[in-house]
Amino acid sequence: MNQFDIEAFVDRQKVGAKQLTVLLVCGLVCFMDGFDIFMIGKIAPAIAEGFGEPPEAMAFLFVCQQIGLALGAFIVSPLADRFGRRRMLMLACASFGAITLLSVYAETLFQLSIMRAIAGLFMAAGLPMALSLIAETTPARRRSTFIALALAGYSSGSAASGAVAAWLIDIYGWQSGFWIGGIVPILCIPLLALFVPESLKFRAERNPNDPTIAKTLRRMDPDVALNGDEVFVLGSGNKKGQKARLSDIFTEGRGLMTAILWAACLLSMTNIALLGAWLPTFFQEMANIPIQRFAISAMIAYLGGVTGTLTIGYLMDRFTATNLIPLVYIGLAATMIALAYIPFESPIFIVVMIGWSFLLTGGQAGLNTFITQIYPPRMRSTALGWAGGAGRIGGVLAPLYGGMAIDQSFTLQLTLGLAALVPLAVAALVFLLGRTKYEMAT
Known part of the structure; x- marks a missing residue:
């Protein structure tokens, strides 16, 4: 063989x-x-x-x-x-x-x-x-x-x-x-x-003897050495083909890891949904900043979001994810608090706004990338999809806090200060995950 x-x-x-x-x-x-x-x-x-x-x-x-x-x-x-x-x-x-x-x-x-x-x-x-x-x-x-x-x-x-x-x-x-x-x-x-x-x-995990694999390998590399009797495996061991099961993301010691990641994604996407839906209204109702003026700052901050997504990918190829991602979310909490205290007219406000967008988008991108790294191929789409599903539950719940803050006449400082607890909780969860046992998959 x-x-x-x-x-x-x-x-x-x-x-x-x-x-x-x-x-x-x-x-x-x-x-x-x-x-x-x-x-x-x-x-x-x-x-x-x-x-x-x-x-x-x-x-x-x-x-x-x-x-x-x-x-x-x-x-x-x-x-x-x-x-x-x-x-x-x-x-x-x-x-x-x-x-x-x-x-x-x-x-x-x-x-x-x-x-x-x-x-x-x-x-x-x-x-x-x-x-x-x-x-x-x-x-x-x-x-x-x-x-x-x-x-x-x-x-x-x-x-x-x-x-x-x-x-x-x-x-x-x-x-x-x-x-x-x-x-x-x-x-x-x-x-x-x-x-x-x-x-x-x-394909290899589904059927290690799949004849179409050899054809694809030759298209990718015409010089690949194949004899026609290959058994295609992932890693050095002989692995039998496996059909994906929904329970796979909880088995073989992955239960705690999956639970922590779900909680992190739920909180992260709750934060994204809250700020995406309510941040302009918070500034208009609590700081008397017209939505039109805030929108200009938000458009400039979008550049930080794209840069954050690209940068987190570069950094995760070089640093341990469970050390890097908590730092991103701690930074995100700090920028949220800074947005509440720095005057909108101050030149540094737009700098903080760009940093906030950089960390907000980069943090979620880091979580998604991390999921692709630690789950085997046969369950990777399930892991990404279900983590996203858990996060979208938070997206449904997030507007409730925004409406309450407006209704109760919270100050901008109190509103964003309380909201900043969410990314701090994400940082703690990912840091905790780094102290548990998990294996990197490829």
């Missing part, structure tokens, strides 16, 4: 056209995922007006989409670990693309809300599936950097949804965002089919 180590083969590959192609195509999927998920919030007033409804009527739509995203993270994402990353990613693109296109024909806001819930099932799965494909195609020495680039694409999609909506909505109506959000994911399908191979690690 001639064993062929897939992990070693992938890790010794030079980063070239094949890896960059996977990054570009999967990065485009991440971009559109971010575009579609955050598009609604950017054009909500126009949608409400288009249906003759008051702005507060959009609350039901937001809840429906959030429920769909949470269910999709828990239900659809794990299917990639059973049926394949590429196949399920193509299905997800086709599904949320088609439903988004059909949404332009909704006759009532209720109909649109239900369609967004269904689309959310598949939108939630796009990111973890794309990240799994990138992680399992890229050599370990560049893996975190490539994942960070894909996450930067996701963040850019969120920003682009606001920019495109602002340019087109007055001419073509709210439907313009849905046309873009539906057509581009469908165009990703032939790109995935033609240029992105199914994960070698997924």
Whole structure:
């Protein structure tokens, strides 16, 4: 029996056209995922007006989409670990693309809300599936950097949804965002089919004797030595093919690790949802800063967010994640408190705002990257998807604190000071994880 180590083969590959192609195509999927998920919030007033409804009527739509995203993270994402990353990613693109296109024909806001819930099932799965494909195609020495680039694409999609909506909505109506959000994911399908191979690690864990693996290896490296009797394994040991099970992320000593990561993701995404939804309102109601003025600072701070995502990937290729990520979240808590005390008109405020965006986005990107590092390929999409699902529960709960702070006339200092406890808790959880036993997977 001639064993062929897939992990070693992938890790010794030079980063070239094949890896960059996977990054570009999967990065485009991440971009559109971010575009579609955050598009609604950017054009909500126009949608409400288009249906003759008051702005507060959009609350039901937001809840429906959030429920769909949470269910999709828990239900659809794990299917990639059973049926394949590429196949399920193509299905997800086709599904949320088609439903988004059909949404332009909704006759009532209720109909649109239900369609967004269904689309959310598949939108939630796009990111973890794309990240799994990138992680399992890229050599370990560049893996975190490539994942960070894909996450930067996701963040850019969120920003682009606001920019495109602002340019087109007055001419073509709210439907313009849905046309873009539906057509581009469908165009990703032939790109995935033609240029992105199914994960070698997924195939090897499913069936170590899969004959299609040899064909893919030869396309990646024409000089690879294969005799035709290989058994494809991950690592130096002989591993039998394994079908993914939902329980895998809790077995073999992973239960505590998974629980800690879920708690960290829940708190991290609660913080993101809270500040994303309420920070402009906090400054308007508590510091008398008009939303329009704050929006300019937020647009500049977006540059810090992209830089943070890219930087965290570079750093995680070089430093221990459970030491690095806590420092990021401690810094995030410090910038949140600083935003409350530094005068808005001060030149240093925008510097702190950029630092806040850098750490907010970089911290969550670090958690996502860390998950790809410590879970084996057969359960990687499940681990990413379910951690994201846990985080989205926090996204549903976060607005409650914002509404209470406004209703109780909290000061800006008290509001952000209490909110800063959340990233400190994330830092403590990840630090604790570093003191428990976990193994790095590739």
